Amino acid sequence: MFKVIHTADFHIDNQNIDEAQKCLEFIIKRTKIEQPDIVMIAGDLFDSRNVKLESPAAMLLFDIITQMANFTPVAIVYGTPSHEGDATAALRYLKAKHPIHVSDKPEQYYMMNDNSFVSNPGGKQPKLVISAIPQPTKQYLKSSSSIDVANQEIASTMSNIFAGFGATAARYKTPHILMGHFSVSGAAINDKRQMVGLDIEISNDQIALTSADLVALGHIHLRQKVGNNGFYSGSIFPTDWGELEDKGFYIHTLENKKLIESNFIKTPSRKLIKISEDLTKDCDIDYLLSADSIPEIKDANLKIELKVYQDEAQKIDKEEIKKALINMGAKSVGVHLLRMPRENVRSKNILKLTTLQEKVIEWAKLRGETVSESILKKADLLEFEDADKIIQGVASA
Numbered sequence: 430m431f432k433v434i435h436t437a438d439f440h441i442d443n444q445n446i447d448e449a450q451k452c453l454e455f456i457i458k459r460t461k462i463e464q465p466d467i468v469m470i471a472g473d474l475f476d477s478r479n480v481k482l483e484s485p486a487a488m489l490l491f492d493i494i495t496q497m498a499n500f501t502p503v504a505i506v507y508g509t510p511s512h513e514g515d516a517t518a519a520l521r522y523l524k525a526k527h528p529i530h531v532s533d534k535p536e537q538y539y540m541m542n543d544n545s546f547v548s549n550p551g552g553k554q555p556k557l558v559i560s561a562i563p564q565p566t567k568q569y570l571k572s573s574s575s576i577d578v579a580n581q582e583i584a585s586t587m588s589n590i591f592a593g594f595g596a597t598a599a600r601y602k603t604p605h606i607l608m609g610h611f612s613v614s615g616a617a618i619n620d621k622r623q624m625v626g627l628d629i630e631i632s633n634d635q636i637a638l639t640s641a642d643l644v645a646l647g648h649i650h651l652r653q654k655v656g657n658n659g660f661y662s663g664s665i666f667p668t669d670w671g672e673l674e675d676k677g678f679y680i681h682t683l684e685n686k687k688l689i690e691s692n693f694i695k696t697p698s699r700k701l702i703k704i705s706e707d708l709t710k711d712c713d714i715d716y717l718l719s720a721d722s723i724p725e726i727k728d729a730n731l732k733i734e735l736k737v738y739q740d741e742a743q744k745i746d747k748e749e750i751k752k753a754l755i756n757m758g759a760k761s762v763g764v765h766l767l768r769m770p771r772e773n774v775r776s777k778n779i780l781k782l783t784t785l786q787e788k789v790i791e792w793a794k795l796r797g798e799t800v801s802e803s804i805l806k807k808a809d810l811l812e813f814e815d816a817d818k819i820i821q822g823v824a825s826a
Contacts, residue, residue: 431557431604434460436678437471437647438664440512441486445476445666449486452665452696453493456678459694460500463680467540467557468497471647471662472508472564472610480516487516491523498525502544507533507563508610508647532561532608537594555603560594560639562609564648565629583629591638599640604683607641610648613655633659642686645679652677658688666698670732673702699760700729707736709769714745718753727758732765739768785812 436456441449460468480487497503505520507513513533521531530538530546538548539555547555565587598605614630633656636644644659650672652663662678677695681688702723708714714735723731731754737745747764754762782788786808793800 431683432463432465433606433643433645433681434463434465434468434678435645435660435662435681436665437662438473438650440473440476440664440668441490442476443484443486446485446489448666448699450489452698455696457493457496460497465501468501468503469606469608469645470503470505471608471645472506473512473647474517475512478511478514480514482516482519494520494529495523495525498523498527498529502527502540502546503529504559504608505531506561506608506610509564510566533563535562535590537597555601557603558598558601558605560598560605560607560641562611564610587631588635588638591635595638595640604642604686605640607636607639607644609646612648613659616649616655616661617651617653618649642683643681643688652693660691665696667701670701670703700725702729703732705734709736709738718750726754728760731759731762733762734765734767736767736769739770742766742768
């Protein structure tokens with residue numbers, strides 16, 4: 430049996446360090462309990478390539494990776510170039526009981542029975558074959574052709590790399606894991622949208638050329654299965670308000686060259702829930718403050734966006750809304766008003782109406798007001814009475 434902890438997309442920076450530390454320490458505890466044969470981290474460890482080596486974010490990750498490597502070997506692949514920099518490269522120089530390997534280019538290497546990583550097993554049977562693919566970029570897959578031709582050349586190059594990895598791994602009877610940070614064609618970025626045309630995509634047919642027994646992926650923050658044996662672990666905590674799904678990592682178990690089990694483990698990450706309501710369209714703010722409106726409100730961080738008419742914004746008591754939602758179990762609440770000038774949303778019917786009285790009635794509806802009979806009479810007077818008579822009537826009043 431061969432057990433793998435597969436995680437990715439930490440996106441650590443100095444701003445989210447508390448959340449990152451909580452989730453990473455949880456992974457450390459599970460590593461100690463599970464005693465995996467290897468931890469594989471599929472890219473985007475940091476949120477910026479400009480993270481300073483002496484920064485709190487870098488120091489936290491150096492400590493976490495060292496702890497992991499004191500339990501078991503750690504394999505890391507570079508992620509998005511804008512995220513991975515000197516701080517990620519420095520991880521390969523950490524001192525721990527077991528080795529740490531960082532791949533910044535496509536490569537195949539081997540984990541031996543003594544848990545060492547080598548580039549050539551020297552005729553011995555390795556414990557594991559690892560094929561590593563950082564995010565494909567046009568920088569390391571150089572081409573001077575047009576965009577369309579370059580994309581075809583990149584696809585051909587990636588296919589050749591995958592096929593070469595597959596042919597080499599076939600020499601050994603031990604498990605073969607493809608670890609990568611890239612987009613797979615058809616993968617979803619959330620539960621409703623697929624990844625389309627945002628960066629270089631790899632097809633399941635190309636991945637199949639590796640004959641890998643497990644494909645451990647990073648880059649897309651929504652955990653999911655792709656193909657027969659490919660998995661995105663997703664991010665370990667939400668990195669923006671659009672990520673409402675459970676966050677965590679995978680524990681994969683292989684027997685000989687067969688994947689027999691993949692279990693997703695939730696991290697104790699924060700819940701970020703965004704609620705948008707349009708109060709210019711008869712939305713009920715009382716419903717927003719009911720338990721039915723936000724079923725998962727307990728311990729959630731809420732971001733409330735309310736679209737309101739500019740002249741009615743003062744009627745919204747943001748502090749009262751915050752207090753009510755906190756009392757319902759929310760951990761934190763932020764209320765933001767999107768103020769809309771009333772004329773920007775006026776009814777198109779006003780432009781179609783013919784009489785002034787009709788237009789006054791429609792305008793009053795928009796403002797939630799009623800029009801008195803005397804006002805309607807005055808509207809008719811203004812529209813149909815002779816101007817001189819109106820002036821005389823005002824002068825004599």
